[in-house]
Amino acid sequence: MNLTIRSVRIEDAVFINEMRRMDGVRENTLGIISERLSRNEEYIKSLSENDHMLVAEVEENGVKKVVGVCSLNVYRNNRMRHSASIGIMVHSDYQGKGIGKALMTKILDLADNWLMLVRVELTVFVDNTRAINLYKSLGFEIEGKKKYAAIRYGEYADEYIMARYNNIPVKKNNDNRIGDIGV
Numbered sequence: 001m002n003l004t005i006r007s008v009r010i011e012d013a014v015f016i017n018e019m020r021r022m023d024g025v026r027e028n029t030l031g032i033i034s035e036r037l038s039r040n041e042e043y044i045k046s047l048s049e050n051d052h053m054l055v056a057e058v059e060e061n062g063v064k065k066v067v068g069v070c071s072l073n074v075y076r077n078n079r080m081r082h083s084a085s086i087g088i089m090v091h092s093d094y095q096g097k098g099i100g101k102a103l104m105t106k107i108l109d110l111a112d113n114w115l116m117l118v119r120v121e122l123t124v125f126v127d128n129t130r131a132i133n134l135y136k137s138l139g140f141e142i143e144g145k146k147k148y149a150a151i152r153y154g155e156y157a158d159e160y161i162m163a164r165y166n167n168i169p170v171k172k173n174n175d176n177r178i179g180d181i182g183v
Helices: 010-021 037-045 099-114 129-137
Strands: 002-007 051-060 063-074 083-090 119-125 141-152 155-165 170-172 178-180
Touching: 002 099, 010 037, 010 051, 010 063, 010 083, 051 099, 063 099, 083 099, 099 129, 119 129, 119 141, 129 155
Parallel strands: 083 119
Antiparallel strands: 002 051, 051 063, 063 083, 119 155, 141 155, 170 178
């Protein structure tokens, strides 16, 4: 499998729409089966300089297709611009093959080394152990639980709030000693 991680293009909307509606993906995202292609096209068109979206593209038998997507959305509020949220999904036929880790590694490199973000956060359903283990392996910690966060399978489902911290600034204490800012 030949894997390329690249920036999203408008023509990727059809693949993203397919994944968001797909069994095995939809359950762990906020997609629904009736989601329209136009919603995904408009989302891509509306990305600002604070929104970064990468796709995982594979080439099999000479045909390229997008099988994963990861977005990083830097908060626009001036007092929160050190933080961003992440969303990710991988095509059900390609899960467990390292695509999610490749996408997350690339987007976290952008967050850490190019945007100098201090906090990156995400939410994940509490029973999605594969995703939770991936996030923990990349330095994310569980900060708390959102009760009744979303509807799934006709019930309210809980999510963990997870975050990782990097590039933590140093400040001078009152006695002019340098120390970490408490997080």
